[in-house]
Amino acid sequence: MLAELKESVWKANLDLAKSGLVILTFGNVSGIDRRRGILAIKPSGVPYDALKADDIVLVDLEGNLVEGWLNPSSDTPTHIEIYKAFPEVGGVAHAHSTYATMFAQARREIPCFGTTHADHFHGPVPLTRLLVESEIAAGYERNTGRIIVERFAGLDPLEVPAVLVAGHGPFTWGRTAADAVETALVLEQTAQMAFGAMALDPHLAPLDACIQEKHFTRKHGPDAYYGQKKEDRRD
Amino acid sequence: MLAELKESVWKANLDLAKSGLVILTFGNVSGIDRRRGILAIKPSGVPYDALKADDIVLVDLEGNLVEGWLNPSSDTPTHIEIYKAFPEVGGVAHAHSTYATMFAQARREIPCFGTTHADHFHGPVPLTRLLVESEIAAGYERNTGRIIVERFAGLDPLEVPAVLVAGHGPFTWGRTAADAVETALVLEQTAQMAFGAMALDPHLAPLDACIQEKHFTRKHGPDAYYGQKKEDRRD
Amino acid sequence: MLAELKESVWKANLDLAKSGLVILTFGNVSGIDRRRGILAIKPSGVPYDALKADDIVLVDLEGNLVEGWLNPSSDTPTHIEIYKAFPEVGGVAHAHSTYATMFAQARREIPCFGTTHADHFHGPVPLTRLLVESEIAAGYERNTGRIIVERFAGLDPLEVPAVLVAGHGPFTWGRTAADAVETALVLEQTAQMAFGAMALDPHLAPLDACIQEKHFTRKHGPDAYYGQKKEDRRD
Amino acid sequence: MLAELKESVWKANLDLAKSGLVILTFGNVSGIDRRRGILAIKPSGVPYDALKADDIVLVDLEGNLVEGWLNPSSDTPTHIEIYKAFPEVGGVAHAHSTYATMFAQARREIPCFGTTHADHFHGPVPLTRLLVESEIAAGYERNTGRIIVERFAGLDPLEVPAVLVAGHGPFTWGRTAADAVETALVLEQTAQMAFGAMALDPHLAPLDACIQEKHFTRKHGPDAYYGQKKEDRRD
Numbered sequence: 001m002l003a004e005l006k007e008s009v010w011k012a013n014l015d016l017a018k019s020g021l022v023i024l025t026f027g028n029v030s031g032i033d034r035r036r037g038i039l040a041i042k043p044s045g046v047p048y049d050a051l052k053a054d055d056i057v058l059v060d061l062e063g064n065l066v067e068g069w070l071n072p073s074s075d076t077p078t079h080i081e082i083y084k085a086f087p088e089v090g091g092v093a094h095a096h097s098t099y100a101t102m103f104a105q106a107r108r109e110i111p112c113f114g115t116t117h118a119d120h121f122h123g124p125v126p127l128t129r130l131l132v133e134s135e136i137a138a139g140y141e142r143n144t145g146r147i148i149v150e151r152f153a154g155l156d157p158l159e160v161p162a163v164l165v166a167g168h169g170p171f172t173w174g175r176t177a178a179d180a181v182e183t184a185l186v187l188e189q190t191a192q193m194a195f196g197a198m199a200l201d202p203h204l205a206p207l208d209a210c211i212q213e214k215h216f217t218r219k220h221g222p223d224a225y226y227g228q229k230k231e232d233r234r235d
Numbered sequence: 236m237l238a239e240l241k242e243s244v245w246k247a248n249l250d251l252a253k254s255g256l257v258i259l260t261f262g263n264v265s266g267i268d269r270r271r272g273i274l275a276i277k278p279s280g281v282p283y284d285a286l287k288a289d290d291i292v293l294v295d296l297e298g299n300l301v302e303g304w305l306n307p308s309s310d311t312p313t314h315i316e317i318y319k320a321f322p323e324v325g326g327v328a329h330a331h332s333t334y335a336t337m338f339a340q341a342r343r344e345i346p347c348f349g350t351t352h353a354d355h356f357h358g359p360v361p362l363t364r365l366l367v368e369s370e371i372a373a374g375y376e377r378n379t380g381r382i383i384v385e386r387f388a389g390l391d392p393l394e395v396p397a398v399l400v401a402g403h404g405p406f407t408w409g410r411t412a413a414d415a416v417e418t419a420l421v422l423e424q425t426a427q428m429a430f431g432a433m434a435l436d437p438h439l440a441p442l443d444a445c446i447q448e449k450h451f452t453r454k455h456g457p458d459a460y461y462g463q464k465k466e467d468r469r470d
Numbered sequence: 471m472l473a474e475l476k477e478s479v480w481k482a483n484l485d486l487a488k489s490g491l492v493i494l495t496f497g498n499v500s501g502i503d504r505r506r507g508i509l510a511i512k513p514s515g516v517p518y519d520a521l522k523a524d525d526i527v528l529v530d531l532e533g534n535l536v537e538g539w540l541n542p543s544s545d546t547p548t549h550i551e552i553y554k555a556f557p558e559v560g561g562v563a564h565a566h567s568t569y570a571t572m573f574a575q576a577r578r579e580i581p582c583f584g585t586t587h588a589d590h591f592h593g594p595v596p597l598t599r600l601l602v603e604s605e606i607a608a609g610y611e612r613n614t615g616r617i618i619v620e621r622f623a624g625l626d627p628l629e630v631p632a633v634l635v636a637g638h639g640p641f642t643w644g645r646t647a648a649d650a651v652e653t654a655l656v657l658e659q660t661a662q663m664a665f666g667a668m669a670l671d672p673h674l675a676p677l678d679a680c681i682q683e684k685h686f687t688r689k690h691g692p693d694a695y696y697g698q699k700k701e702d703r704r705d
Numbered sequence: 706m707l708a709e710l711k712e713s714v715w716k717a718n719l720d721l722a723k724s725g726l727v728i729l730t731f732g733n734v735s736g737i738d739r740r741r742g743i744l745a746i747k748p749s750g751v752p753y754d755a756l757k758a759d760d761i762v763l764v765d766l767e768g769n770l771v772e773g774w775l776n777p778s779s780d781t782p783t784h785i786e787i788y789k790a791f792p793e794v795g796g797v798a799h800a801h802s803t804y805a806t807m808f809a810q811a812r813r814e815i816p817c818f819g820t821t822h823a824d825h826f827h828g829p830v831p832l833t834r835l836l837v838e839s840e841i842a843a844g845y846e847r848n849t850g851r852i853i854v855e856r857f858a859g860l861d862p863l864e865v866p867a868v869l870v871a872g873h874g875p876f877t878w879g880r881t882a883a884d885a886v887e888t889a890l891v892l893e894q895t896a897q898m899a900f901g902a903m904a905l906d907p908h909l910a911p912l913d914a915c916i917q918e919k920h921f922t923r924k925h926g927p928d929a930y931y932g933q934k935k936e937d938r939r940d
Contacts (some may be wrong), residue, residue: 073357096350106432114639136446136449140449144533167350195431196568198573199669201570202574211601226515233498281933309931340818342906342909366916402912584806663801663806677810697750
């Protein structure tokens with residue numbers, strides 16, 4: 001069932017591992033079939049080099065198992081909250097990548113200091129609040145998804161396709177599982193460049209709004225002119 | 236004798252080298268057969284690419300050679316002290332991995348700043364005291380083991396499977412030699428993330444206790460739900 | 471048409487990707503045939519592993535397409551301004567390499583702190599000013615080229631073959647596309663070494679002028695004695 | 706002539722390149738035949754992947770070419786000064802490795818903060834003074850060797866087999882060319898660990914003398930007990 005989706009999610013998980021963003025079994029990627037309301041996600045705790053396309057687990061948006069002989073990622077309820085709140089999102093990735101996690105641990109958003117950032121994220125990469133004790137005690141992973149959604153009030157999740165969960169790490173997303181992994185890679189690079197720029201100048205101001213806008217709209221939206229003709233572009 | 240143990244210790248030593256945590260002949264891994272009271276350990280100063288399973292040395296818990304034509308690692312007495320004090324430990328790894336060693340050299344424990352840390356270590360990664368001159372002059376390696384054990388008064392070594400020896404570097408352990416190496420890898424990643432978080436905010440407070448607890452118990456103990464069914468999980 | 475130039479530009483783009491200076495489709499390299507006034511450049515947004523020599527686009531110095539079925543890099547007008555102002559330049563490279571971009575984002579030039587820098591750059595690596603709003607609104611990429619050229623008033627572009635565009639990243643150049651890529655690699659290494667030296671001493675003064683001069687002239691100009699006989703040297 | 710020496714020096718140069726300590730043509734390694742007073746050294750500016758054993762150049766201790774069709778490394782006079790002053794040295798390596806060069810550029814010696822350092826260097830890694838203008842104007846490379854030798858007054862070059870040339874970078878040495886390269890690798894690792902420890906505590910004091918002494922003598926001298934029987938040990 002949904003063999004193509006499972007294949008693409010499997011491949012996206014392997015790409016995440018090959019990118020160097022995860023060690024051991026850290027991290028997971030999912031994709032969704034919006035028509036059926038079913039998502040495909042990495043099984044929990046399975047090493048990437050042993051992972052087969054058939055190991056990918058199918059669950060519905062209430063978290064019920066649809067197909068698979070392994071437990072889905074323990075972060076599945078977080079993915080589900082993202083899919084439920086952001087209808088245009090088709091794939092979600094979670095990694096504990098080094099520099100993005102440093103910002104999450106220091107509880108700082110990533111300001112836009114340059115065009116590398118502006119090319120991919122429309123504004124700073126936002127930081128969630130911390131969960132309170134009752135939100136941790138029951139429904140922890142679902143509540144992690146909820147504070148992500150809460151933080152995006154007023155934000156377009158496809159214009160800012162990443163978040164830092166305070167004290168935890170980044171989640172990224174996009175139209176497909178492959179897009180979510182690509183954004184995870186860009187986020188890590190962006191985080192490292194911001195880290196270094198802040199070391200060179202701890203009081204550095206963000207890039208002017210007009211050039212941020214220019215770079216974002218150069219790659220995204222109706223006036224985009226980066227890349228090849230629209231049908232071929234991934235953004 | 237104990238061919239299976241020697242094979243697993245040999246493999247764990249190679250995994251340590253492949254992980255990028257050691258250069259040259261730095262680092263060593265051992266495993267123990269608890270029933271016989273014999274441990275298998277890397278020979279001293281032998282390059283990893285020349286190491287064969289048969290080169291692994293067997294010694295007893297008094298440090299006497301049981302089998303092997305090479306000298307055991309000069310850190311063998313440290314490993315022995317750990318095995319003697321922590322009866323549930325089945326494997327020990329020692330590396331001079333870059334970020335963990337920075338903390339050991341700066342004589343700072345690694346605070347728990349995020350869930351990556353909390354998933355693996357129940358509380359901060361502890362730091363030993365420095366050895367005094369008489370402890371260095373005689374029985375240096377055994378005394379290194381003793382200050383590790385001394386530091387773990389009141390701590391469960393399987394809940395905090397790592398230590399930083401002040402001015403030296405990390406030791407990690409687990410139920411098997413492979414577990415000890417895996418923890419060495421997680422420790423290095425954790426140390427780098429803490430290093431960066433502290434650079435972003437030198438006065439950063441640790442993560443709230445309740446989320447630390449949540450993440451640790453999600454992966455460890457009777458209520459763990461991370462990963463696959465209990466028989467398959469490694470933790 | 472110009473098959474040899476396209477081949478060398480294609481190879482230089484692949485070398486840039488292999489060097490680790492770019493991720494995804496970040497970065498682009500061009501080369502010019504001065505006699506015909508035609509430049510060869512990477513197509514926009516095409517992944518490096520799918521790039522073929524035939525995909526390289528030919529454009530003239532007014533930016534008109536001469537040959538190719540893909541859009542040229544969106545940075546083409548920046549390359550053109552550099553070629554028009556610096557007649558000895560035969561190749562241009564653009565990357566968002568990590569450490570050079572940190573300096574560009576922090577809006578700091580790279581001072582000459584050591585002989586690694588002095589061997590390749592005659593003085594600090596300069597930083598452009600920021601673009602003003604009207605320069606961003608219309609002709610953004612061409613204006614990026616213009617502020618580079620503006621910054622080089624009084625500088626010899628072959629003696630200082632690199633610039634940091636404020637808030638953006640580095641451009642490098644040389645007699646050929648291959649030279650431009652090699653300089654991109656040296657710039658990144660130089661930037662990382664300067665970053666670390668400034669972390670060790672935030673008030674560090676540049677290297678004395680006389681040793682800067684010595685190292686530069688050891689490798690460049692009529693009295694150069696580094697490397698092999700003149701015909702074989704690339705600088 | 707001296708085919709074995711040329712082969713070992715060629716291999717040591719390739720090992721330096723493979724170690725990741727050099728990019729492009731940065732760095733060079735030499736070895737000496739003490740009986741004949743002839744040294745073998747990398748030719749100047751030749752890329753490592755094109756280097757053949759036969760390209761290695763032979764020169765005498767006055768710097769006269771003995772054999773070879775390429776120019777020797779421009780740093781040859783520095784190597785010669787080291788060989789002339791330190792009769793037990795059989796190999797010399799020069800790299801612009803990242804962290805060691807940061808210290809050289811910041812004009813700071815590398816204090817001994819841990820046992821990784823103490824295992825290989827008996828005391829801090831020393832820093833030379835800067836050259837004065839007249840020393841740069843004439844005999845620059847020879848004078849670089851002379852300030853290294855000057856700095857080692859009262860030091861045993863085999864107990865401290867490395868130096869940082871102020872504003873330039875490290876030179877390392879040992880009984881053979883291979884030893885010099887191995888020390889270059891250890892120096893880089895040591896420098897990175899010191900860099901990080903100083904970031905965690907800018908006022909960090911060096912390791913106590915007694916443990917420094919213990920670790921050094923554990924691996925070096927008549928009471929060494931690290932590694933295998935003396936004939937097999939490389940230190």
